Amino acid sequence: MNATPATPASPSRIGYARVSTDDQNLDLQRDALKASGCATIYEEHASGKNTERPELSHCLKALRAGDTLVVWRLDRLGRSLQDLVRIVGELESRGIGFESLTERIEASSTTGKLVFHLFAALAEFERNLIRERTFAGLKAARARGRKGGRPPKLDxxxxxxxxxxxxxxxxxxxxxxxxxxxxxxxxxxxxxxxxxxxxx
The missing domain is CATH 1.10.10 (Arc Repressor Mutant, subunit A)
Structure with missing residues:
Protein backbone atom coordinates (compact mmCIF):
# COMPACT_ATOMS: atom_id res chain seq x y z
CA MET A 1 0.00 0.00 0.00
CA ASN A 2 1.47 3.30 -1.10
CA ALA A 3 1.46 6.11 1.47
CA THR A 4 -0.09 9.37 0.40
CA PRO A 5 2.57 12.08 0.42
CA ALA A 6 1.97 14.79 2.99
CA THR A 7 0.72 18.09 1.61
CA PRO A 8 3.31 20.78 2.28
CA ALA A 9 2.08 23.50 4.62
CA SER A 10 1.06 26.69 2.83
CA PRO A 11 3.13 29.82 3.57
CA SER A 12 1.98 31.75 6.64
CA ARG A 13 1.97 35.39 7.62
CA ILE A 14 3.15 35.55 11.22
CA GLY A 15 3.00 38.77 13.21
CA TYR A 16 5.23 40.12 15.95
CA ALA A 17 4.05 42.94 18.22
CA ARG A 18 5.97 44.64 21.01
CA VAL A 19 5.40 47.41 23.54
CA SER A 20 7.98 48.68 25.98
CA THR A 21 6.14 48.29 29.27
CA ASP A 22 3.16 46.41 30.67
CA ASP A 23 1.03 49.56 30.82
CA GLN A 24 1.17 50.09 27.05
CA ASN A 25 -1.57 48.62 24.90
CA LEU A 26 -1.00 46.17 22.05
CA ASP A 27 -4.45 46.62 20.51
CA LEU A 28 -3.32 48.96 17.71
CA GLN A 29 -0.55 46.63 16.56
CA ARG A 30 -2.69 43.52 17.03
CA ASP A 31 -5.56 44.92 14.93
CA ALA A 32 -3.23 46.05 12.13
CA LEU A 33 -1.47 42.66 12.01
CA LYS A 34 -4.77 40.76 11.93
CA ALA A 35 -6.07 43.02 9.16
CA SER A 36 -2.94 42.25 7.13
CA GLY A 37 -3.68 38.51 7.25
CA CYS A 38 -1.68 37.32 10.28
CA ALA A 39 -3.45 34.40 11.94
CA THR A 40 -0.65 33.97 14.50
CA ILE A 41 0.77 36.92 16.44
CA TYR A 42 3.58 36.81 18.99
CA GLU A 43 3.20 39.56 21.59
CA GLU A 44 5.99 40.97 23.75
CA HIS A 45 6.23 43.42 26.66
CA ALA A 46 9.89 44.41 26.64
CA SER A 47 12.05 47.45 26.11
CA GLY A 48 13.66 47.80 22.70
CA LYS A 49 17.03 47.95 24.48
CA ASN A 50 16.39 44.66 26.24
CA THR A 51 18.41 41.83 24.72
CA GLU A 52 16.05 39.27 26.26
CA ARG A 53 12.99 39.05 24.01
CA PRO A 54 11.71 35.47 24.41
CA GLU A 55 8.59 35.94 22.27
CA LEU A 56 10.69 37.20 19.36
CA SER A 57 12.92 34.13 19.74
CA HIS A 58 9.84 31.85 19.66
CA CYS A 59 8.52 33.72 16.64
CA LEU A 60 11.77 33.42 14.67
CA LYS A 61 11.98 29.69 15.46
CA ALA A 62 8.39 29.14 14.27
CA LEU A 63 8.99 30.74 10.86
CA ARG A 64 9.59 28.42 7.90
CA ALA A 65 10.85 29.04 4.37
CA GLY A 66 8.13 30.80 2.40
CA ASP A 67 6.56 32.40 5.48
CA THR A 68 6.49 36.16 6.05
CA LEU A 69 7.22 37.95 9.30
CA VAL A 70 5.02 41.02 9.66
CA VAL A 71 5.49 43.91 12.10
CA TRP A 72 3.47 47.06 12.59
CA ARG A 73 6.56 49.29 12.47
CA LEU A 74 10.29 48.71 11.98
CA ASP A 75 11.25 49.81 15.50
CA ARG A 76 9.05 47.05 16.94
CA LEU A 77 11.54 44.47 15.62
CA GLY A 78 15.07 45.85 15.93
CA ARG A 79 16.79 47.27 19.03
CA SER A 80 18.91 49.37 16.68
CA LEU A 81 19.48 49.83 12.98
CA GLN A 82 22.25 47.22 13.09
CA ASP A 83 19.99 44.77 14.93
CA LEU A 84 17.20 45.31 12.39
CA VAL A 85 19.52 44.72 9.43
CA ARG A 86 20.91 41.58 11.09
CA ILE A 87 17.46 40.05 11.75
CA VAL A 88 16.13 40.80 8.27
CA GLY A 89 19.34 39.44 6.73
CA GLU A 90 18.94 36.19 8.69
CA LEU A 91 15.31 35.90 7.57
CA GLU A 92 16.33 36.41 3.94
CA SER A 93 18.99 33.69 4.20
CA ARG A 94 16.30 31.29 5.45
CA GLY A 95 13.93 32.13 2.59
CA ILE A 96 11.55 34.03 4.87
CA GLY A 97 9.91 37.28 3.82
CA PHE A 98 9.61 40.42 5.94
CA GLU A 99 7.03 43.19 5.89
CA SER A 100 6.58 46.38 7.91
CA LEU A 101 3.06 47.80 7.66
CA THR A 102 3.62 51.43 8.69
CA GLU A 103 6.60 52.02 6.38
CA ARG A 104 5.02 49.81 3.67
CA ILE A 105 8.26 47.90 3.21
CA GLU A 106 8.37 44.36 1.84
CA ALA A 107 11.92 43.03 2.04
CA SER A 108 11.28 40.55 -0.78
CA SER A 109 10.37 43.28 -3.28
CA THR A 110 12.94 45.16 -5.36
CA THR A 111 12.21 48.39 -3.49
CA GLY A 112 12.36 46.62 -0.13
CA LYS A 113 15.74 45.08 -0.94
CA LEU A 114 17.04 48.50 -1.97
CA VAL A 115 15.84 49.99 1.33
CA PHE A 116 17.61 47.32 3.36
CA HIS A 117 20.81 47.70 1.35
CA LEU A 118 20.63 51.37 2.32
CA PHE A 119 19.96 50.43 5.95
CA ALA A 120 22.97 48.10 5.93
CA ALA A 121 25.16 50.90 4.56
CA LEU A 122 23.88 53.28 7.26
CA ALA A 123 24.51 50.67 9.96
CA GLU A 124 28.09 50.24 8.73
CA PHE A 125 28.49 54.02 8.66
CA GLU A 126 27.24 54.21 12.26
CA ARG A 127 29.69 51.46 13.36
CA ASN A 128 32.59 53.29 11.71
CA LEU A 129 31.66 56.57 13.41
CA ILE A 130 31.54 54.88 16.83
CA ARG A 131 34.87 53.18 16.16
CA GLU A 132 36.50 56.45 15.09
CA ARG A 133 35.18 58.29 18.15
CA THR A 134 36.42 55.54 20.44
CA PHE A 135 39.91 55.56 18.90
CA ALA A 136 40.01 59.38 18.99
CA GLY A 137 39.03 59.35 22.68
CA LEU A 138 41.71 56.77 23.54
CA LYS A 139 44.34 58.71 21.58
CA ALA A 140 43.43 61.93 23.40
CA ALA A 141 43.55 60.11 26.75
CA ARG A 142 46.99 58.66 25.97
CA ALA A 143 48.20 62.13 24.99
CA ARG A 144 47.15 63.33 28.47
CA GLY A 145 49.04 60.42 30.04
CA ARG A 146 46.07 58.13 30.76
CA LYS A 147 45.42 54.64 29.49
CA GLY A 148 42.05 53.55 28.14
CA GLY A 149 39.30 52.20 30.38
CA ARG A 150 37.79 53.39 33.62
CA PRO A 151 40.05 55.21 36.10
CA PRO A 152 40.85 53.23 39.26
CA LYS A 153 38.56 53.89 42.21
CA LEU A 154 41.50 54.08 44.62
CA ASP A 155 44.87 55.76 44.15
Whole structure:
Protein backbone atom coordinates (compact mmCIF):
# COMPACT_ATOMS: atom_id res chain seq x y z
CA MET A 1 0.00 0.00 0.00
CA ASN A 2 1.47 3.30 -1.10
CA ALA A 3 1.46 6.11 1.47
CA THR A 4 -0.09 9.37 0.40
CA PRO A 5 2.57 12.08 0.42
CA ALA A 6 1.97 14.79 2.99
CA THR A 7 0.72 18.09 1.61
CA PRO A 8 3.31 20.78 2.28
CA ALA A 9 2.08 23.50 4.62
CA SER A 10 1.06 26.69 2.83
CA PRO A 11 3.13 29.82 3.57
CA SER A 12 1.98 31.75 6.64
CA ARG A 13 1.97 35.39 7.62
CA ILE A 14 3.15 35.55 11.22
CA GLY A 15 3.00 38.77 13.21
CA TYR A 16 5.23 40.12 15.95
CA ALA A 17 4.05 42.94 18.22
CA ARG A 18 5.97 44.64 21.01
CA VAL A 19 5.40 47.41 23.54
CA SER A 20 7.98 48.68 25.98
CA THR A 21 6.14 48.29 29.27
CA ASP A 22 3.16 46.41 30.67
CA ASP A 23 1.03 49.56 30.82
CA GLN A 24 1.17 50.09 27.05
CA ASN A 25 -1.57 48.62 24.90
CA LEU A 26 -1.00 46.17 22.05
CA ASP A 27 -4.45 46.62 20.51
CA LEU A 28 -3.32 48.96 17.71
CA GLN A 29 -0.55 46.63 16.56
CA ARG A 30 -2.69 43.52 17.03
CA ASP A 31 -5.56 44.92 14.93
CA ALA A 32 -3.23 46.05 12.13
CA LEU A 33 -1.47 42.66 12.01
CA LYS A 34 -4.77 40.76 11.93
CA ALA A 35 -6.07 43.02 9.16
CA SER A 36 -2.94 42.25 7.13
CA GLY A 37 -3.68 38.51 7.25
CA CYS A 38 -1.68 37.32 10.28
CA ALA A 39 -3.45 34.40 11.94
CA THR A 40 -0.65 33.97 14.50
CA ILE A 41 0.77 36.92 16.44
CA TYR A 42 3.58 36.81 18.99
CA GLU A 43 3.20 39.56 21.59
CA GLU A 44 5.99 40.97 23.75
CA HIS A 45 6.23 43.42 26.66
CA ALA A 46 9.89 44.41 26.64
CA SER A 47 12.05 47.45 26.11
CA GLY A 48 13.66 47.80 22.70
CA LYS A 49 17.03 47.95 24.48
CA ASN A 50 16.39 44.66 26.24
CA THR A 51 18.41 41.83 24.72
CA GLU A 52 16.05 39.27 26.26
CA ARG A 53 12.99 39.05 24.01
CA PRO A 54 11.71 35.47 24.41
CA GLU A 55 8.59 35.94 22.27
CA LEU A 56 10.69 37.20 19.36
CA SER A 57 12.92 34.13 19.74
CA HIS A 58 9.84 31.85 19.66
CA CYS A 59 8.52 33.72 16.64
CA LEU A 60 11.77 33.42 14.67
CA LYS A 61 11.98 29.69 15.46
CA ALA A 62 8.39 29.14 14.27
CA LEU A 63 8.99 30.74 10.86
CA ARG A 64 9.59 28.42 7.90
CA ALA A 65 10.85 29.04 4.37
CA GLY A 66 8.13 30.80 2.40
CA ASP A 67 6.56 32.40 5.48
CA THR A 68 6.49 36.16 6.05
CA LEU A 69 7.22 37.95 9.30
CA VAL A 70 5.02 41.02 9.66
CA VAL A 71 5.49 43.91 12.10
CA TRP A 72 3.47 47.06 12.59
CA ARG A 73 6.56 49.29 12.47
CA LEU A 74 10.29 48.71 11.98
CA ASP A 75 11.25 49.81 15.50
CA ARG A 76 9.05 47.05 16.94
CA LEU A 77 11.54 44.47 15.62
CA GLY A 78 15.07 45.85 15.93
CA ARG A 79 16.79 47.27 19.03
CA SER A 80 18.91 49.37 16.68
CA LEU A 81 19.48 49.83 12.98
CA GLN A 82 22.25 47.22 13.09
CA ASP A 83 19.99 44.77 14.93
CA LEU A 84 17.20 45.31 12.39
CA VAL A 85 19.52 44.72 9.43
CA ARG A 86 20.91 41.58 11.09
CA ILE A 87 17.46 40.05 11.75
CA VAL A 88 16.13 40.80 8.27
CA GLY A 89 19.34 39.44 6.73
CA GLU A 90 18.94 36.19 8.69
CA LEU A 91 15.31 35.90 7.57
CA GLU A 92 16.33 36.41 3.94
CA SER A 93 18.99 33.69 4.20
CA ARG A 94 16.30 31.29 5.45
CA GLY A 95 13.93 32.13 2.59
CA ILE A 96 11.55 34.03 4.87
CA GLY A 97 9.91 37.28 3.82
CA PHE A 98 9.61 40.42 5.94
CA GLU A 99 7.03 43.19 5.89
CA SER A 100 6.58 46.38 7.91
CA LEU A 101 3.06 47.80 7.66
CA THR A 102 3.62 51.43 8.69
CA GLU A 103 6.60 52.02 6.38
CA ARG A 104 5.02 49.81 3.67
CA ILE A 105 8.26 47.90 3.21
CA GLU A 106 8.37 44.36 1.84
CA ALA A 107 11.92 43.03 2.04
CA SER A 108 11.28 40.55 -0.78
CA SER A 109 10.37 43.28 -3.28
CA THR A 110 12.94 45.16 -5.36
CA THR A 111 12.21 48.39 -3.49
CA GLY A 112 12.36 46.62 -0.13
CA LYS A 113 15.74 45.08 -0.94
CA LEU A 114 17.04 48.50 -1.97
CA VAL A 115 15.84 49.99 1.33
CA PHE A 116 17.61 47.32 3.36
CA HIS A 117 20.81 47.70 1.35
CA LEU A 118 20.63 51.37 2.32
CA PHE A 119 19.96 50.43 5.95
CA ALA A 120 22.97 48.10 5.93
CA ALA A 121 25.16 50.90 4.56
CA LEU A 122 23.88 53.28 7.26
CA ALA A 123 24.51 50.67 9.96
CA GLU A 124 28.09 50.24 8.73
CA PHE A 125 28.49 54.02 8.66
CA GLU A 126 27.24 54.21 12.26
CA ARG A 127 29.69 51.46 13.36
CA ASN A 128 32.59 53.29 11.71
CA LEU A 129 31.66 56.57 13.41
CA ILE A 130 31.54 54.88 16.83
CA ARG A 131 34.87 53.18 16.16
CA GLU A 132 36.50 56.45 15.09
CA ARG A 133 35.18 58.29 18.15
CA THR A 134 36.42 55.54 20.44
CA PHE A 135 39.91 55.56 18.90
CA ALA A 136 40.01 59.38 18.99
CA GLY A 137 39.03 59.35 22.68
CA LEU A 138 41.71 56.77 23.54
CA LYS A 139 44.34 58.71 21.58
CA ALA A 140 43.43 61.93 23.40
CA ALA A 141 43.55 60.11 26.75
CA ARG A 142 46.99 58.66 25.97
CA ALA A 143 48.20 62.13 24.99
CA ARG A 144 47.15 63.33 28.47
CA GLY A 145 49.04 60.42 30.04
CA ARG A 146 46.07 58.13 30.76
CA LYS A 147 45.42 54.64 29.49
CA GLY A 148 42.05 53.55 28.14
CA GLY A 149 39.30 52.20 30.38
CA ARG A 150 37.79 53.39 33.62
CA PRO A 151 40.05 55.21 36.10
CA PRO A 152 40.85 53.23 39.26
CA LYS A 153 38.56 53.89 42.21
CA LEU A 154 41.50 54.08 44.62
CA ASP A 155 44.87 55.76 44.15
CA UNK A 156 48.15 54.56 45.66
CA UNK A 157 47.86 56.82 48.72
CA UNK A 158 44.38 55.54 49.53
CA UNK A 159 45.55 51.92 49.18
CA UNK A 160 48.33 52.58 51.71
CA UNK A 161 45.85 54.23 54.09
CA UNK A 162 43.43 51.31 53.87
CA UNK A 163 46.15 48.76 54.49
CA UNK A 164 47.25 50.68 57.58
CA UNK A 165 43.66 50.87 58.86
CA UNK A 166 43.01 47.17 58.34
CA UNK A 167 46.03 46.23 60.41
CA UNK A 168 44.02 47.38 63.42
CA UNK A 169 41.96 44.35 64.60
CA UNK A 170 39.23 46.70 65.87
CA UNK A 171 38.58 48.17 62.41
CA UNK A 172 35.95 46.44 60.28
CA UNK A 173 36.36 46.05 56.52
CA UNK A 174 32.79 47.23 55.88
CA UNK A 175 33.44 50.48 57.78
CA UNK A 176 36.58 51.17 55.75
CA UNK A 177 34.72 50.47 52.51
CA UNK A 178 31.97 52.93 53.49
CA UNK A 179 34.52 55.58 54.40
CA UNK A 180 36.07 55.40 50.92
CA UNK A 181 32.66 54.95 49.21
CA UNK A 182 33.55 51.64 47.60
CA UNK A 183 32.28 48.08 47.83
CA UNK A 184 34.06 45.38 49.81
CA UNK A 185 34.84 43.62 46.51
CA UNK A 186 36.55 46.76 45.17
CA UNK A 187 38.48 47.12 48.41
CA UNK A 188 39.80 43.55 48.27
CA UNK A 189 40.59 43.96 44.57
CA UNK A 190 42.90 46.92 45.26
CA UNK A 191 44.25 46.02 48.69
CA UNK A 192 44.09 42.26 48.88
CA UNK A 193 43.97 40.44 52.21
CA UNK A 194 45.43 42.33 55.17
CA UNK A 195 46.12 40.41 58.38
CA UNK A 196 45.37 42.53 61.49
CA UNK A 197 48.27 43.04 63.86
CA UNK A 198 47.20 41.80 67.31
CA UNK A 199 49.04 42.92 70.35
CA UNK A 200 50.59 40.04 72.21
Missing amino acids: ARQVREIRALLKDPHVRVIDVAKRYKISRATLYKHVGSVVPVREG
